[in-house]
Amino acid sequence: MLPVKTLFAPLPRLAAGLLILLLGLASMPARAVLPIEHWTSASGARVYFVRAPAIPMIDIAVVFDAGSRLDPPGKSGLASLATELLDAGVPGMDEQAIAGALADIGAKRGASASDDRAVVTLRSLTSEAELAAALRVTERTLSEPAYPAAVLTRERERIIQALREAQTKPETLAQQAFSSALYGGHPYGRYATEASVSTLQPADLADFHRRHFSAARAVVAIIGDVDRARAQAIAEQLTARLPKGDPAPVLPAVVKPAGGERRIEHPASQSHLMIGTTGIAWGDPDQFPLLVGNYVLGGGGFVSRLYGEVREKRGLAYGVYSYFIPYLQPGPFMIGLQTQREQTDTALAVVRETVAGFLRDGPTEAEVLAAKSNLTGGFPLRIDSNRKILDNLANIGFNRLPLDYLERWPDRVQAVTVAQIRAAFARHLRADSLVTVVVGDAAQPAR
Numbered sequence: 001m002l003p004v005k006t007l008f009a010p011l012p013r014l015a016a017g018l019l020i021l022l023l024g025l026a027s028m029p030a031r032a033v034l035p036i037e038h039w040t041s042a043s044g045a046r047v048y049f050v051r052a053p054a055i056p057m058i059d060i061a062v063v064f065d066a067g068s069r070l071d072p073p074g075k076s077g078l079a080s081l082a083t084e085l086l087d088a089g090v091p092g093m094d095e096q097a098i099a100g101a102l103a104d105i106g107a108k109r110g111a112s113a114s115d116d117r118a119v120v121t122l123r124s125l126t127s128e129a130e131l132a133a134a135l136r137v138t139e140r141t142l143s144e145p146a147y148p149a150a151v152l153t154r155e156r157e158r159i160i161q162a163l164r165e166a167q168t169k170p171e172t173l174a175q176q177a178f179s180s181a182l183y184g185g186h187p188y189g190r191y192a193t194e195a196s197v198s199t200l201q202p203a204d205l206a207d208f209h210r211r212h213f214s215a216a217r218a219v220v221a222i223i224g225d226v227d228r229a230r231a232q233a234i235a236e237q238l239t240a241r242l243p244k245g246d247p248a249p250v251l252p253a254v255v256k257p258a259g260g261e262r263r264i265e266h267p268a269s270q271s272h273l274m275i276g277t278t279g280i281a282w283g284d285p286d287q288f289p290l291l292v293g294n295y296v297l298g299g300g301g302f303v304s305r306l307y308g309e310v311r312e313k314r315g316l317a318y319g320v321y322s323y324f325i326p327y328l329q330p331g332p333f334m335i336g337l338q339t340q341r342e343q344t345d346t347a348l349a350v351v352r353e354t355v356a357g358f359l360r361d362g363p364t365e366a367e368v369l370a371a372k373s374n375l376t377g378g379f380p381l382r383i384d385s386n387r388k389i390l391d392n393l394a395n396i397g398f399n400r401l402p403l404d405y406l407e408r409w410p411d412r413v414q415a416v417t418v419a420q421i422r423a424a425f426a427r428h429l430r431a432d433s434l435v436t437v438v439v440g441d442a443a444q445p446a447r
């Protein structure tokens with residue numbers, strides 16, 4: 001899947017009162033970016049909490065180790081449907097009753113699944129009547145989803161129609177081919193198809209929920225206008241009745257692809273190019289050297305080398321980008337762009353030459369200094385809303401990052417050296433073993 005894969009979305013992976021929140025954070029000791037509290041609930045869930053009393057709101061995310069990498073063979077799409085249909089009904093309440101109960105109190109709920117995790121979010125007022133009602137409904141959808149057959153039939157058909165439409169789009173074909181080329185038979189390389197979705201039955205969803213939506217494999221992230229005692233009670237309420245579940249499964253190791261090129265004919269006026277390999281998992285010691293180095297290579301937008309060579313100097317594409325996305329296991333490193341069909345081979349050659357030069361010579365001191373300045377200068381935007389803080393809490397919890405991960409982030413960026421970047425890229429990328437997928441112009445270049 002690639003960066004965050006839904007059932008049919010192609011590749012491209014947070015409000016009033018927020019100024020008060022940020023001012024409150026700024027008034028704390030300089031090193032305390034976020035006052036994160038952490039504990040384990042009686043049910044076994046790991047809880048991460050930030051008190052934010054500026055506005056009478058609360059944001060909650062319950063994150064499960066229940067992503068699409070756990071879909072059984074032939075049933076890709078199961079994790080997404082099992083997550084998205086949690087609110088399709090519970091005993092005594094259908095989907096309209098659930099939606100109405102939340103709407104009546106101004107609460108907002110969401111749910112989605114990606115490769116590694118399933119996430120259910122809730123935003124509510126913190127007035128006791130409204131919050132109690134929102135938690136009551138949300139807890140029931142987490143613990144006792146009914147997965148009504150009629151709703152599943154409707155949603156299955158909707159998804160199948162969307163999948164059919166997506167198969168006409170070059171970006172979808174490119175993503176799927178690239179994912180398969182990177183991961184082969186590993187679960188990260190699978191994606192939902194019409195055939196896999198059409199097989200899913202209510203019993204499949206119920207079994208997936210029973211096996212994977214357990215408190216022992218859950219993280220609860222909370223930010224809002226409640227104290228520690230109320231946050232503890234919320235976490236207990238949301239997780240106490242979750243199924244016992246199975247132990248976290250052990251998946252096969254990700255094997256780095258050998259490289260190669262695949263071209264898929266498509267009548268689009270532009271070719272879609274994806275180039276890359278497998279990258280790193282969360283916690284890899286090379287994360288920050290790769291982050292800074294990739295900003296120079298293709299992650300820095302208008303100031304990146306790829307943009308300069310492909311767009312500014314030659315006008316071969318409107319934009320070009322590169323990024324590493326860590327997963328629980330090594331996620332993708334990817335370069336992407338679109339170019340006119342007749343310029344496909346020229347653009348591909350420029351990208352390859354730029355990457356090879358970067359791997360051979362590394363970035364300059366000036367490039368690294370600018371990248372570090374831009375990255376750290378933009379750091380406040382990572383925590384400029386409750387929703388972004390919630391996302392960071394969930395990420396820290398799910399990937400078992402240290403509580404001071406955000407606090408240390410700017411310093412770890414600033415500490416990166418040119419030598420570290422060159423060594424990290426040498427460990428993870430080889431110019432002659434990158435996977436290339438072209439959708440559009442399928443003609444092979446002359447050798």
